[in-house]
Amino acid sequence: MLFSLGRPQSGVKAGGFAATRRMLVILTLFIAQFAQAGWQDPLETPSASTAKAHQTLLLDITRAGDRLVAVGSHGHVIYSDDNGSSWNQGKVPVSVTLTAVYFASPEAGWAVGHDGVILVTKDGGQNWSREFDGYKANKAIVIAAKEKEDALADALTQAQAAADDVAIEEAEMALEEATYSREDAEYDEETGSTKPFLDVWFYDAKRGYAIGAYGMFFYTDNGGKSWVDVSARMPNPERLHLNGISLVGNRSLVVVGEMGLVMRSDDLGKTWRRTPSPYEGSLFGLVNAGEQQLLFGLRGHVFSSADGGITWNELETGSEQTLLSGYVGRKNTLLVGNAGSVILFDQSLKNSRTLILAGRKASAAAVEASDGSFVIVGEAGVQRLNAKGELMDQSISMAAGDF
Template sequence: MFSDLVQCLTHASGKALATGLTRVLLSSIALLSPAAFAGWQDPLNTPALQTERAHETLLLDVVRADQRLVAVGGHGHVVYSDDDGSTWRQGKVPVSVTLVAAYFPSGDFGWAVGHDGVILRTTDGGKNWAKQFDGYQANDEIVAAATRTKERAQAQLDAAETAGDDVAIEDAEMALEAATYALQDAEYDKSTGSTKPFMDVWFYDAKRGFAVGAYGMFFATENGGESWEDVSSRLPNPDRLHLNAITPVGAHSLVVVGEMGMILRSDDLGQTWHQLESPYDGSLFGLLAQGSHQLLFGLRGHVYNSTDGGISWNELSTGSEQTLLSGVIGHKHTLLVGNGGSVVVFDSALNNPVSTILEGRKAYAAVAEASDGNYVIVGEAGVKRLNAAGEMIDQSISMAAGDF
């Protein structure tokens, strides 16, 4: 299925996107004959297959929903566990696209996002999911926003010409040119279909939340996801760099990290944003915050420590060059996980990193702390469990008996 091929390629390195290759492939697909798509089913309208091996397939995020653990991943799979990751059940999902990230502001209410611009919501802790939004709607919203921006730029140019202000005219002409290009890009993206993935989602409460993704996608909701608005114009991201993660760093402060070392910060719950100086010019995949202490991580094992809320950074030597994709601050230790079976364990003060490589060297995309003090990690080998020292626990993991 061509959609699956695109999704696999865009996930070639954990949450990293093979941007150029994806665009080339999409252009090639557009030239294929209709016969090539015979029997194709739109994964946005095809429910995820129920399988007793869902916990062993590709999973890309795992999060806490109170005491429950919920993991999401390939083919629309969502699995959840109420016994610290030993036994899992599969949720009912109305799509079969790859799900990349999830977030629960409470035990019942949660959201998941993924490929083809999909946003799902659950109101029962991950058992049942409903589609709220997809890439087709995202394209419409982006085109509408770009059209409004171009109209404003044209109005500013008209006003400047009426006033005879040469400086204002030059500025307005540049703004109109940029807006015209942005609208053309949005219209082109719309013509290729629902191709752009969301990479992360975060909610302040059951009403207010954000979803971030590829090509600078940044959407907000004020009504629990009943409607989503393209608010990418709030970000200083004119090149539409990929946005990989969004993280709270204070009561009303958020940080978005992404491609080319991008670090954006808001101190008014996402209304306005400014760019921070970055210690690294490669892709960043996440940030962990504990008070004024932060850990920033990304490509090739780069990890940076800040003790002043992200104003200054010091690089930490982890002894590994494996890309790090996710992490969690636990009660006793902080863990980062990534490609090649890489696990980096920090002490309670987010210092003294110790790097290990798990047997099998599989890529792991996310980690969550279970209520028993151990950790659950997910990735290309499905679900695994680690102890507090980051060592694999030799314990059977299964789907609940009688579910299939």
């Protein structure tokens, strides 16, 4: 069962699959499970093998070389070496919902999800181990919040010693905000490993970011052996949910989130600034197609940019369905989202065609296979489309295993 976590979002209706992907309304009923006899911590419970893993809720899919790897509910990770016709299930040490997956090479990949979990694989998705979780995340956030509070307290003392009224007022306001942030972090630490990561991105096999709920932003420069809270770098005092992170050009990163949040870094994440947003509702992602970018979010809003994501123009697609993910293929770029909606763009990104998949089940992510077909994952599990966007024969299978 799904339920909403919190703060209202601009333009969001109760329920709906938009809640499942990157809007923070996918959390299992943790409290109800805890009350049941025999409850087991999903962070300590391996994902169970099932012959129907390819038919369960899947929230992201990517390529690891020619291999396809998808992740989703119950800690399911599945991979295919034949363009999505048949699948194998990876061995995963947790059973929490996994929300995003990224590979820096055909072998090295990371998956993130609920309870602040970060998993790593070194063999293309067959075997996974836990690198990080919400308990460690909460502890790191508390430490960073205390350090910031102490630094601002020192700044206030210096301003008072200098009898600088303007500096004193600014320091008092900053210290008050930092104190609230530290108290929030301590509350989260007492609550447990509840906040999910919503996206993950790596520049290479060493440097990567994991982002998520309430402004969570972590960085590693050693391939995930350790993760550092760098949320203080972000101009996000409201702790808005961070839904997607993408590379634009060679060194620019863009993070998008709720309430039209767009933040940009031109030095691979060392410094960040907010940039003007074309929309006040939640944004879920950005895809980079050569010289152009597409930004997308609630109610079918799609925006294009020809200057690296500095300015945006809205595109008319004829769809009002929330768009959750996109992929740039060799000939077509497609966006997918609620109610089976698929929007296909040609290479110019000026002409689009909107399709509705049979069954109208929501799609969470898509990828182009090596044969030119598209593989989409979501509420219906795995679905395959040809280059024209037409559903292919859906005789998809799982390999025999310990089911």
